[in-house]
Amino acid sequence: MSTTSSKPSVAVHKFASCDGCQLAFLNMGTDLLDLAELVDIVHFVEAGLVAPEQAVDIAFIEGSVSTEEDIERIQLIRKNSKLLISIGACATSAGLQALRNLADGDQWLADMYPQPQFIQSLKSTEPIKAHVKVDYELWGCPISPGQLKQLIKSLLLGAQPALEKDKLCLECKRHQVVCTLVTGQNPAQRSCLGAVTATGCGALCPSAGRACYGCYGLSDNPNPHALALRFEGFGLVDSEIAQRLLMIHSNEVINQQEAKYWSDAVENQTGKGNSHD
Numbered sequence: 001m002s003t004t005s006s007k008p009s010v011a012v013h014k015f016a017s018c019d020g021c022q023l024a025f026l027n028m029g030t031d032l033l034d035l036a037e038l039v040d041i042v043h044f045v046e047a048g049l050v051a052p053e054q055a056v057d058i059a060f061i062e063g064s065v066s067t068e069e070d071i072e073r074i075q076l077i078r079k080n081s082k083l084l085i086s087i088g089a090c091a092t093s094a095g096l097q098a099l100r101n102l103a104d105g106d107q108w109l110a111d112m113y114p115q116p117q118f119i120q121s122l123k124s125t126e127p128i129k130a131h132v133k134v135d136y137e138l139w140g141c142p143i144s145p146g147q148l149k150q151l152i153k154s155l156l157l158g159a160q161p162a163l164e165k166d167k168l169c170l171e172c173k174r175h176q177v178v179c180t181l182v183t184g185q186n187p188a189q190r191s192c193l194g195a196v197t198a199t200g201c202g203a204l205c206p207s208a209g210r211a212c213y214g215c216y217g218l219s220d221n222p223n224p225h226a227l228a229l230r231f232e233g234f235g236l237v238d239s240e241i242a243q244r245l246l247m248i249h250s251n252e253v254i255n256q257q258e259a260k261y262w263s264d265a266v267e268n269q270t271g272k273g274n275s276h277d
């Protein structure tokens, strides 16, 4: 163990993020108190514990890598951690921040700041795995406290965590949720990404009558093209389909490739005619 205690030591580190995934720890409620009996939480700024350079058994990482300083920090954390686990869309795929990778970052800075030369950021925002070895990933924006609990339980028992990537539609069926893609009243409600999105959230959005926007990342064997053609049938225009695919996980190559198909169609429509012809 990395501390004098016989309990495994745990750290929760934050990079570029909104803190929502760290809140999943705090939202564990009484389970967090049980967890505190089983592990030593040594660094978790949101909970008032500060020891960022302490060696630990398990490091949870929220957020994406956006600056040179972030690169140095994640490399040090990796050196100091036996297991490193990325939590949330920002850490696993660079999440919403990665949208800037598709744009002219320098132009954005110039538009937003009067003196952009003082902003120190990398040319692109990257997931944690782009810089260090990651042992496990929990996807979601935010992650689910239930999944987090399962992962920690498995690690404490010395078992391999089961991180399923079944399609969200299966979770809807198991919970007997009415399908918004079939019964929705408008294109926004019908354009559910559940058929290409991984399970884990308990079909949260469809349970509330809303379409899934894909925050748990791609499922095993996704077929975004077939789904996008369905969206087109519902009346979404090409640019809306591209935006839908890039909303949370724009850094994922499969999403980029499919979005490009629809973005190219937009260009062809405004220039040389519809590429779907």
Ligand code: SF4
Pocket (backbone or CB within 6 Å): 017, 018, 019, 020, 021, 022, 062, 063, 087, 088, 089, 090, 091, 095, 096, 140, 141, 142, 143
């Ligand atoms: S994944 Fe979502 S909830 Fe989690 S830190 Fe990033 S933006 Fe916040």
Ligand code: SF4
Pocket (backbone or CB within 6 Å): 168, 169, 170, 172, 173, 177, 178, 179, 180, 181, 182, 192, 193, 194, 195, 203, 206, 212
């Ligand atoms: S609501 Fe979405 S996730 Fe649920 S079954 Fe329909 S398409 Fe799949």
Ligand code: SF4
Pocket (backbone or CB within 6 Å): 141, 168, 197, 198, 201, 202, 203, 204, 205, 206, 211, 212, 213, 214, 215, 216, 217
């Ligand atoms: S239904 Fe989709 S968007 Fe909603 S929480 Fe689950 S994975 Fe995320």
